[in-house]
Each structure stands twice: as structure tokens, then as C-alpha cells.
Amino acid sequence: MKLIFEKSQPGRRGFVFDPSDVPAQAELPDEYLRDEDAELPEVSELDVVRHFTRLSQRNFSVDTNFYPLGSCTMKYNPKFLEDVARLEGFAGLHPLLPQLRLGGMLTQGALQLLHHAGRLLGEITGMAAFTMQPLAGAHGELTGTMLIAAYHRHRGNRKTKLIIPDSGHGTNPASAAIAGYDVVAAPTNERGVVGTDAVRELLDDDVAGMMLTCPNTLGLFNAQVKEIADLVHSVDGLMYYDGANLNAILGRARPGDLGFDLVHLNLHKTFGTPHGGGGPGAGPVGVVERLVPFLPSSVVTKRSDGTYALNYDIPQTIGYVAPFYGNFAVILRAYAYILRLGREGLREVADNAVLNANYLLGRLREHYRVPYDRTCMHEFVISASRQKENGVSALDVAKALIDRGFHPPTVYFPLIVDESLMVEPTECESKETLDAFADAMIEIARLAEENPESLQQAPHGPVTRLDEVAAARKLDVCYQPDGE
Amino acid sequence: MAYVSNTDEERRQMLDALGMESVDELFEDIPEDLRCGETDVPEGRSEDAVHRHLHWLSEKNAAHLTLFLGGGFYDHYTPAAVDALLRRGEFCTPYTPYQAEVSQGTLQAIYEYQTAICRLTGMEVSNASLYDGGTALYEAMMMALRITGRNKIIMDSGVSPIYRNMLQCYTSNLKVDFVEVPVRHGQTRRDLVAESLDDETAAIILQNPNFFGVIDNHSDVARMAHEVGALAVMSCYPVSLGLLKTPGGMDMDIATGEGQSLGLPLSFGGPYLGFMATRREFIRKMPGRIAGATVDREGNRRYVLTLQTREQHIRRESATSNICTNEALCALGALIYLSLLGREGLKQVAGLCADKAEYARQRLEAIPGVEVMRGAPTFNEFCVGLPIDAGEAVGRMIEQGFAAGFPLGRYYPEMSRYLLVAVTEKRTKAEIGRFADALEGVL
Numbered sequence: 043m044k045l046i047f048e049k050s051q052p053g054r055r056g057f058v059f060d061p062s063d064v065p066a067q068a069e070l071p072d073e074y075l076r077d078e079d080a081e082l083p084e085v086s087e088l089d090v091v092r093h094f095t096r097l098s099q100r101n102f103s104v105d106t107n108f109y110p111l112g113s114c115t116m117k118y119n120p121k122f123l124e125d126v127a128r129l130e131g132f133a134g135l136h137p138l139l140p141q142l143r144l145g146g147m148l149t150q151g152a153l154q155l156l157h158h159a160g161r162l163l164g165e166i167t168g169m170a171a172f173t174m175q176p177l178a179g180a181h182g183e184l185t186g187t188m189l190i191a192a193y194h195r196h197r198g199n200r201k202t203k204l205i206i207p208d209s210g211h212g213t214n215p216a217s218a219a220i221a222g223y224d225v226v227a228a229p230t231n232e233r234g235v236v237g238t239d240a241v242r243e244l245l246d247d248d249v250a251g252m253m254l255t256c257p258n259t260l261g262l263f264n265a266q267v268k269e270i271a272d273l274v275h276s277v278d279g280l281m282y283y284d285g286a287n288l289n290a291i292l293g294r295a296r297p298g299d300l301g302f303d304l305v306h307l308n309l310h311k312t313f314g315t316p317h318g319g320g321g322p323g324a325g326p327v328g329v330v331e332r333l334v335p336f337l338p339s340s341v342v343t344k345r346s347d348g349t350y351a352l353n354y355d356i357p358q359t360i361g362y363v364a365p366f367y368g369n370f371a372v373i374l375r376a377y378a379y380i381l382r383l384g385r386e387g388l389r390e391v392a393d394n395a396v397l398n399a400n401y402l403l404g405r406l407r408e409h410y411r412v413p414y415d416r417t418c419m420h421e422f423v424i425s426a427s428r429q430k431e432n433g434v435s436a437l438d439v440a441k442a443l444i445d446r447g448f449h450p451p452t453v454y455f456p457l458i459v460d461e462s463l464m465v466e467p468t469e470c471e472s473k474e475t476l477d478a479f480a481d482a483m484i485e486i487a488r489l490a491e492e493n494p495e496s497l498q499q500a501p502h503g504p505v506t507r508l509d510e511v512a513a514a515r516k517l518d519v520c521y522q523p524d525g526e
Numbered sequence: 527m528a529y530v531s532n533t534d535e536e537r538r539q540m541l542d543a544l545g546m547e548s549v550d551e552l553f554e555d556i557p558e559d560l561r562c563g564e565t566d567v568p569e570g571r572s573e574d575a576v577h578r579h580l581h582w583l584s585e586k587n588a589a590h591l592t593l594f595l596g597g598g599f600y601d602h603y604t605p606a607a608v609d610a611l612l613r614r615g616e617f618c619t620p621y622t623p624y625q626a627e628v629s630q631g632t633l634q635a636i637y638e639y640q641t642a643i644c645r646l647t648g649m650e651v652s653n654a655s656l657y658d659g660g661t662a663l664y665e666a667m668m669m670a671l672r673i674t675g676r677n678k679i680i681m682d683s684g685v686s687p688i689y690r691n692m693l694q695c696y697t698s699n700l701k702v703d704f705v706e707v708p709v710r711h712g713q714t715r716r717d718l719v720a721e722s723l724d725d726e727t728a729a730i731i732l733q734n735p736n737f738f739g740v741i742d743n744h745s746d747v748a749r750m751a752h753e754v755g756a757l758a759v760m761s762c763y764p765v766s767l768g769l770l771k772t773p774g775g776m777d778m779d780i781a782t783g784e785g786q787s788l789g790l791p792l793s794f795g796g797p798y799l800g801f802m803a804t805r806r807e808f809i810r811k812m813p814g815r816i817a818g819a820t821v822d823r824e825g826n827r828r829y830v831l832t833l834q835t836r837e838q839h840i841r842r843e844s845a846t847s848n849i850c851t852n853e854a855l856c857a858l859g860a861l862i863y864l865s866l867l868g869r870e871g872l873k874q875v876a877g878l879c880a881d882k883a884e885y886a887r888q889r890l891e892a893i894p895g896v897e898v899m900r901g902a903p904t905f906n907e908f909c910v911g912l913p914i915d916a917g918e919a920v921g922r923m924i925e926q927g928f929a930a931g932f933p934l935g936r937y938y939p940e941m942s943r944y945l946l947v948a949v950t951e952k953r954t955k956a957e958i959g960r961f962a963d964a965l966e967g968v969l
Contacts, residue, residue: 046865071903137794181657321854366796381570384571388528505628514833
């Protein structure tokens with residue numbers, strides 16, 4: 043398909059503003075002006091609408107296909123969330139308004155929303171307070187590791203290390219490293235989790251804390267989580283909960299009760315806001331009481347008269363992690379989602395997500411290797427290692443699923459399982475969808491034995507397999523018309 | 527209601543297949559003493575009840591004010607087609623395009639976005655987006671530290687104080703040495719920059735137009751930085767690039783900025799769009815997703831995420847950044863906005879902003895007691911000195927229906943009588959006239 047730049051016709055316009063209604067002004071001196079116009083496309087509104095509509099049709103999405111991408115929680119995104127996010131009283135609200143004199147009164151609805159959303163998340167996770175500022179999950183992790191650092195600075199502790207399981211999301215060690223910590227990897231045991239013995243072995247006075255995903259990326263709940271937390275606390279370390287998999291335990295267990303001191307949530311995973319093809323998300327961070335003094339500035343507070351205000355006077359704050367109050371329009375969608383579901387609905391999420399995953403695992407168990415064969419939570423990891431013996435890799439399985447109309451699971455993650463396929467069906471999918479997916483996976487397993495070549499050629503179209511090596515070797519990341 | 531599809535009967539069949547009586551059995555790995563009782567979350571409500579509640583909250587915000595308030599975040603008009611396309615579920619509900627064959631729509635759009643950002647900024651390569659203008663500037667600083675292996679950063683105080691606060695926060699646990707260089711009449715002080723630059727300097731960070739609205743040609747500053755082996759980093763306002771000299775044209779090494787003005791709503795602070803562009807030689811040091819062109823088995827031009835070995839999901843603690851989810855849908859919105867406006871439209875909107883701001887500046891200057899900061903050219907935002915405290919004046923103007931600007935005293939205590947006024951293409955001559963009259967009335 044042609045690029046929008048290749049559809050350009052000199053002189054064609056897609057949008058024209060009203061001509062100026064003020065007297066013509068003197069031009070700015072040349073030295074401040076660009077030498078040439080920005081070569082943006084010259085296209086009509088119809089050109090644009092048709093181009094992007096056609097592009098959109100070249101995507102799989104939750105709205106069009108089953109999308110069991112593990113650890114990403116690709117649940118259905120209710121349509122009314124899009125409407126409430128666009129209410130003019132929210133969409134048109136300038137973020138600097140509350141910084142004007144008496145400006146807080148101009149944004150009472152928005153501040154109330156942020157305050158209430160934080161309280162609800164606190165109740166759901168068992169945390170004392172939330173900052174809504176982090177702009178995505180990894181940004182929440184960075185905020186969390188900076189909070190850990192602030193805590194230890196305040197305590198006069200000299201801590202240099204964070205323990206992170208080898209099954210953890212790549213963002214965990216990356217966030218720890220850019221906040222200035224050394225990463226110590228904790229090994230996964232034969233039960234698919236990090237055991238207390240492994241933690242004990244790694245523990246010393248240099249340990250600032252531990253980041254844990256629970257259930258982990260293998261979809262397994264660590265029954266020793268409280269003991270691990272006690273161990274980490276024994277060296278004055280802090281327990282960080284990576285909330286990517288909170289969907290599994292909503293209404294059943296709370297990170298605060300499990301011994302965690304900080305948690306980030308991915309609102310775009312657990313709380314129904316759309317993933318947008320890779321964002322925007324939101325990654326609010328909740329903390330227990332003793333970390334509240336370090337939260338980012340500003341904090342929304344409720345006054346005794348029932349009004350809301352932004353407090354910037356936080357002596358021990360880590361400072362400003364975002365320009366304002368977070369990805370507000372994402373937070374408000376998640377807030378509406380929580381109100382819509384309510385207490386019972388949140389529990390139904392976990393119940394159905396876990397039931398769907400276990401049912402699907404049950405259907406696939408005989409056909410794929412299951413490295414840690416236990417009751418799973420909201421997701422599970424299987425391996426194509428058996429198929430690999432016939433030359434069919436996890437990647438081939440993924441591409442063969444595309445031919446059958448399914449978005450593939452997460453592949454080659456977690457790194458500790460070879461030929462891994464990480465499947466997360468979410469609570470929203472029906473039994474018939476799960477059955478259709480299982481049928482396809484079983485058919486692929488059969489073809490891996492009978493006709494492996496047919497899978498190695500997948501997908502068969504409309505877009506056939508892409509050459510990723512060539513893309514990296516011969517970098518073309520910005521369009522240059524021929525001959526330039 | 528949890529948006530589940532299965533009926534009780536289907537759940538029964540699934541439990542039967544698992545040989546289980548109840549869903550509770552699936553949660554047996556959670557030790558009993560760690561399970562939570564009923565949470566204090568309210569009961570679920572209907573869609574229309576939640577909608578009514580959100581509507582009620584939205585009405586408690588003063589979104590009706592006529593905005594002369596900017597500070598890096600602007601009230602531009604967005605053509606309707608932008609949001610109509612962003613609402614398409616095929617764009618809105620996929621995730622990061624890891625599976626390229628079924629994500630060509632998103633991937634081609636990222637490639638087009640990168641191209642648009644390069645053409646806008648005059649730079650060679652762009653990533654797929656970062657969270658916002660502030661985190662983009664932080665990532666640029668980290669990139670400069672990595673590239674040079676040095677740890678001193680020179681910060682022009684014309685850079686948004688909002689961003690400077692963020693950079694301070696992010697480096698609190700790292701060894702970064704900040705030197706802040708004050709401005710004079712809103713302009714970068716070359717003499718002080720020259721004094722501060724040395725062979726330990728990783729980068730000088732600039733902004734154009736700067737927080738005071740002042741525009742500059744920083745080509746000489748970039749040259750000074752390069753002479754000592756430091757990088758020049760510039761945060762910029764994309765709409766202004768319809769007219770103004772580009773960071774590429776000034777020989778900057780990294781350009782970043784806030785993309786909100788490209789068709790995204792103000793939405794009380796987000797989601798916004800951080801953009802970043804740099805030299806081709808630095809592409810492997812750049813954080814974030816990057817889409818690249820390749821071919822499929824038939825030799826057709828296609829797109830994939832490329833250079834992923836820089837990223838956290840592969841490189842873990844050695845990655846260039848921890849970023850995973852970025853602002854893909856916002857970047858798509860910016861691309862659609864730039865496509866609709868095109869080369870003429872972008873020039874037109876930038877010209878309208880500059881002309882209307884200059885007109886407003888003249889109107890305000892005519893008010894007795896009001897003094898306009900002169901000496902340096904501005905784009906669509908400018909400082910005015912008032913005879914009274916600017917915060918007080920803004921408070922009075924709210925009663926007249928205007929968000930009159932940003933009182934600079936908040937970040938620059940010595941400038942408490944100064945007001946930062948922003949004008950976009952949306953402000954009409956009549957509105958500007960009423961604004962000037964109202965300001966005269968409240969002083």
C-alpha cells in the first residue's frame with residue numbers, strides 16, 4: 043500500500059483554516075525561519091480518511107480477532123469509555139488551570155475523579171495511597187524504584203541491589219538499572235516460581251528490595267509470597283508488586299495483604315482502557331503508609347469542607363515524574379470501568395479469566411509440552427519444543443495461527459522456557475472462541491507431525507512472512523523518495 | 527458487569543471438563559490467610575448511571591473559559607477527521623505490533639509518523655513516540671550521557687520549568703551534574719554558555735520557542751557545544767515548526783518535544799505525545815520503538831519493529847530505556863493531523879498563531895501600565911508586565927470568562943508581575959479585543 047506521502051498532489055488541501063482576521067503583521071526575521079517548507083503530504087480529507095481506514099483494516103485487534111497475547115491482558119474495551127473520555131468538561135480542560143490563583147476550584151470535577159480513582163485502587167490493592175502520575179507500567183516501575191531509593195536515603199541505608207526473578211518482565215531490570223540499581227536475578231524453581239531458599243541465598247544488606255509479578259509470567263501464583271516478603275523486610279528491603287497480572291486476583295487477594303509495599307498497575311491491562319496499538323497507557327503507583335511521604339508531587343487532597351486541592355508542599359517527595367497529574371483521560375476511563383463493574387464485577391473478572399485460562403490449558407495439555415503443569419491463574423505458558431523436533435518453532439505456530447484468524451500468543455517470553463507460547467485469553471472470551479482457538483492449535487500440532495513445511499510457510503497472506511533481519515541490516519526508518 | 531460472554535451453563539461445562547465443582551478450586555494456590563474478604567468498592571452500576579456520574583463531574587470543571595493560557599500546552603483546533611479515525615477499533619484496540627503480519631496498519635502508520643517527524647524537525651531519524659515532552663527530554667539527556675560517557679548537563683533556564691523539575695527528579699539517584707544558565711531578556715546567554723561548556727559536558731539543553739515564548743537561532747550554541755565534544759539537545763513546539771527554523775537546521779543532535787498541539791485534546795494533562803528525533807549515527811542509542819521497512823516473501827514493501835535489541839524485552843538491564851508501552855495512538859493522531867493540514871496547512875496555522883499573538887501583544891501594550899517584554903522576537907506566546915501581581919490579575923480575569931495566561935511568579939519569583947500569554951489560531955480578533963478590554967478593566 044502506498045504511503046500517505048506517495049499520494050501527495052501539489053496544491054491539494056485537506057484542511058483550510060479561516061483566513062486571518064487581524065491586520066497583517068511584520069514578518070519574523072529570516073534567521074529565525076525554516077529554510078524550506080516541511081514536506082508534509084498534500085492530500086484531501088477523503089484521501090486521508092480512506093488511507094487511514096484502509097490502514098486500520100490491515101490490523102488484527104481485540105475488536106476484530108481473538109488476541110490472547112500473554113501478560114498484555116487484551117480484554118474487551120467498553121465503548122462508553124470512549125464517550126466519557128471525550129466529555130468537553132474533561133477533554134477541553136487545561137492542565138495549568140489548577141495552578142492559577144483559586145484555580146483548584148475551576149477543576150473540582152477532575153480533582154475529585156483523581157482522588158476517588160486513587161482511593162478505589164487503594165481499596166482494590168490494599169495500599170494506603172496512590173499517585174496517578176506514572177504514564178505507563180514501566181514508568182510506574184521507574185517511579186517505584188525511585189521511591190525505594192528515597193526510602194533508603196531517608197533511612198540512611200546504603201543499598202545497591204534489587205532482586206528480580208528471571209521470569210520477570212524485561213521492564214523490571216531495565217527500570218531498576220536506569221534508577222541506578224544493580225539487578226540480581228532470582229532463579230525459578232521446578233514449581234515455576236521463586237522459592238524462599240533462592241531469596242535467602244541472594245539476600246544481604248545491600249538488597250534494597252525485590253520486584254515480583256504475582257501471579258508471575260508463567261501464570262503461577264507463588265504460595266510462598268508472604269514468606270518471601272518477610273525475608274526481604276528482614277534486611278529493611280521493600281517489596282515491589284508488578285501489577286501487570288493483577289487481573290488474575292481481583293477481588294480474591296490484594297498485594298497489600300500479600301506483604302507488598304509498593305505496586306504499579308497497568309490501567310490499560312486490568313482496567314479496560316484500550317491499548318491503542320502500543321499506548322497510551324497509565325501506570326499509577328500505590329504505596330503503604332510508610333512510603334506515602336515520598337510520593338511524587340503534587341498530591342490531590344480532600345479538604346474538610348469537601349472540596350479538593352493539589353498539595354505541592356511535600357517535604358520528602360521524590361519530585362515530579364510527569365508534567366501534570368498523569369494520563370488523565372486514561373485514568374478516567376479506568377475509573378468509569380471500575381464504577382461500572384463494582385465489587386462483584388471485579389471478582390467476576392478474576393474468576394472468568396482464570397477459568398478461561400485453565401479450560402484452554404486443559405484442551406491443549408496433550409498436544410503441547412507444559413513446562414510447569416499446575417493449575418494456572420489468568421495465563422499459562424506452553425512450549426513448542428516437541429514441534430521443534432520436526433522443525434516447527436513457536437514462531438511457526440504463531441504465524442500458522444494468523445492463517446486461522448487468531449492473533450498469536452506472546453512468543454519467546456518468558457525467556458526461561460524454550461519455544462514458549464504465553465497464552466492469556468481474558469475473562470471476556472466465550473467458550474466457543476476458546477474452543478475454536480484450541481481446535482486451531484491442535485490442528486497445528488497435528489500438521490507439525492504430518493506436514494511441517496506447510497507451517498513454515500505461514501502465514502499465507504494477505505501479508506506473508508516478513509524479513510526482520512533485512513529490516514535491521516538495511517535500515518530504512520524514514521521515507522526518502524527515489525532518487526534523493 | 528464484567529463484560530464476560532460465558533453463561534452459567536457454559537461455565538458449568540468448562541468446570542466439568544476440569545473435573546471441578548467450583549471456580550474457588552482454581553484459586554487454591556492462594557493461601558487461605560492471604561485471601562481478601564469483600565472489598566470496600568461500591569456495587570456495579572449501569573452504563574447510563576456511570577455516564578451520568580462522569581457527566582456531572584465534567585460539569586464541575588471550568589472548561590468554558592476562553593484560553594490565553596499555554597505554557598507548552600495549547601488550545602488548537604482539531605479537524606473532526608482526526609478523532610473519527612482514532613476511534614476505529616482496529617487502531618484503538620490492538621497492542622504493540624510485535625506480530626508484524628497482522629499489524630501492518632499500525633506499523634505503516636508509525637513509519638509514516640517517523641517520516642513526518644523527520645520532515646517537521648529537519649532531523650534524520652525518529653522513534654515511534656515517548657510518553658510526553660518532559661520524559662522525551664529526560665530520555666534525550668540520558669542518551670547524551672550514554673553517547674558521550676560524560677555526566678555534566680548545561681540547562682538553559684528558558685527550558686520549561688515543568689520539564690526541568692522532571693529531569694531533576696529522575697536524576698536524584700544518579701550522578702549527574704546540572705549547571706543552569708540564566709536567560710537575559712528571555713534569550714540564551716552565549717557568554718555564560720561559553721563559560722560553562724567544558725570537556726566534561728555531555729550536552730546543553732535548549733528549548734525553542736522557550737518557556738517565555740522567545741524564539742532564537744541556536745546554531746551558534748550548537749557549534750559551541752560541538753567544539754568541546756558535547757551534544758546539543760532541543761525541545762521544540764511542533765506547530766511552530768510550520769514557520770520556524772528547525773532543530774536540524776540549527777545542527778542539533780537530538781530534538782524532542784510535546785506533540786499535544788498536533789491534534790490532541792488538552793485533557794487535563796494527558797495522554798500527550800513525546801517525540802524524539804536524532805542523527806542517523808545515534809539511532810542505536812535512541813530509546814523507544816522504531817518501525818523500519820522490509821519485504822515479505824513476495825517482495826512487497828512491508829514494515830516491522832526494528833532494532834529491538836536496544837529494548838528492554840530483549841536487553842533487560844542493559845536496554846537503552848525501560849520504555850515499553852508508549853503513546854502509539856497519540857502519535858497516530860499527530861500523523862493524521864499533519865496529513866490533513868499538509869505542508870500549506872501547517873504553514874497557515876503557524877502563521878495565524880504568530881500574527882494573532884503579535885496583534886494581541888499590540889493590544890495589551892496599549893493598556894496604560896502594561897509593559898511588554900521586548901527585545902527578543904516571539905512566536906505565539908509572550909510575557910507582559912502588569913502594574914499588579916499577575917496571579918491576582920488572572921484571578922480577576924477568570925470572573926470575566928478568561929484564563930488570561932500563566933503568572934510567571936510561580937516558577938520565577940522575581941517575575942511575579944509578569945504574565946505569560948498564549949494565542950492560537952482559535953482566538954478571534956473579537957476575542958482578543960474583549961480580552962484586552964477586560965484586562966484593562968481589572969487592572
